[in-house]
Every structure is written in C-alpha cells, then in structure tokens.
Amino acid sequence: MVRPPGHHASATTAWGMCYFNNVAVAVRKIEDRMDGKIEGRTGKVLIVDIDLHYGDGTAGIFRWDDGVKVANIGAIDSGFDYLALDPAGYIGQVEKAVAQSDFDLLAVSAGFDTYLLDWGGLLDLSDYRKIGRILREGADERCEGRRFAVLEGGYHQDLPLCIRSFVEGFGGP
Structure with missing residues (x-):
C-alpha cells in the first residue's frame, strides 16, 4: 500500500494528488523482467481500476500498448451513467472486464472512494469482498493466479x- 495514489499521473504530468503511476511502474517493471512475456505466455496484462475516478494517467500511459488493457470500471459502457448505477451494475462491470479479457497478469488500481459513506456513495463492505473474489477467481482461471x-x-x-474486505476476497478463501 502506498500513498499518494497514482492512477491520474501520466508519463509527463502529475495531478489529482498523483505523482507516480504506481500500477504503471509495477507493470513495466514486470514486463522488463520477463522480456515482454510472462512465463513464456503472451505477456498480456489487464489493469482493472475500481476507483470512483477515471484512471486517465494509466489509460494514457498504455493507450498504444496492445499488451495492456485498462478497464476503468464505471467507464466501460458507452451509455454509462454513474448516478443511475446500482451496486449490482458496478459489480457486473467488474465481471465483464474480467470475462472479456485475455490476460496473463491482473493488476488492480484499488480505489475505495465508491464506498457507501465516501464520495461515490455506492458500495458496501460486502461489495468490496465480492469484487476481490471476482478478480481473484478471474486470475486463478486465466493466469494461474x-x-x-x-x-x-x-x-x-x-x-x-x-x-480488508477487498483483500479477504482478493487474497483467497
């Protein structure tokens, strides 16, 4: 865990309290170590951003990289209206991101400002546990965890x- 957050930081700008894009740095470091391949596989990475705010820095860094897909939950569907979204719809977008992606590594920008008592006013603790479980199971199925x-x-x-709720689902049974 690090602070400040990083998903708004791009390769050339810092804003939104984000100075370094921590997920992007980690993904690039892993790619470098594996020479673009993860254990002899395709080397594709899925980054799922569950923060309330669009991870514009992450999206910008990987915009032209065919090996990395960024799924900003809440911004997946073209007709998206966050204010009309319920928890089941949000969780459904997490499921959709995992189900429709081919990946050998799953990275998560884990933001919790969609919490019921935070800015987003949407998800409760059990929802974060479900999201963590969906992501863990997707990684288990697609990329050996x-x-x-x-x-x-x-x-x-x-x-x-x-x-803690997210980690309980993300970390395993």
Missing part, C-alpha cells in the same frame, strides 16, 4: 475496513 493490487483513492475513515 498472477495478480496484485495497488491502493488508489478512498478518503472515509472506514478505508481500512474497505481494504
């Missing part, structure tokens, strides 16, 4: 509870 998560936003005093 290769996954990691980096802390992004989340500003309510219950942030430790949100993180």
